[in-house]
Amino acid sequence: MSARASGEVREEGSAGTAEPPQRPSGRRRGHSGTRAAILTAAREQFAATGYSATSLRTIAAAAGVDVALIRYFYGSKDDLFAAAVDLPPDLPQRVATVLAGPVEGLGERMVRTYLGLWEDPATAAPLLTMFRSAVTTEQAADLLRDFLSARVLRQVAPGLGTDRPELRALLASSHLLGTVVARFVLHVEPLASLERDEVVALLAPTVQHYLTGDLARAR
The missing domain is CATH 1.10.10.60 (Homeodomain-like)
Known part of the structure; x- marks a missing residue:
């Protein structure tokens, strides 16, 4: 009997309401x-x-x-x-924790949260997929922009209570983006081998300035 006659789903066709194709012995079941x-x-x-x-x-x-x-x-x-690349549903809440606490520690909390997303296997795998694929396909680039916008900027920016909040959040996110690419994607030394606390200490002042300090304007 042919594959079509037995009701097997064709590779190039639409699955519709058909039952899953019969799999040879040794294939995964369930x-x-x-x-x-x-x-x-x-x-x-x-x-x-x-x-x-x-x-x-x-x-x-x-x-x-x-x-x-x-x-x-x-x-x-x-x-x-x-x-x-679907990230865990609790990600917005995790990002929102950045705003919980004194404003003077905002930069440090944002750095720790951002690095934590890359150190947690549940979020690191989809993030790595997005970052590596963004350079080869527009769809992946769109997903990355959506992540930075919807999952980071829209969560953090409204709670800053400063001028130009979206620009501030974008500057901070872009700074951290470069760091995670070098540390987790390209594994550039010595950044890749630094202890997490040291990376936080190095980045937090700059991120804090982006979020709450005076931003230069063109004269």
């Missing part, structure tokens, strides 16, 4: 386990090679499933990428 395996493999592949160089076939091979299953669970490569 919807939740298969879906999780695909997502984990996608995050690893996107983070390692970027969006453009990653194919559904390489993800399927890493997850030990058929490509048709990826299409069944996630649809297109774009849809899978969006799922792979």
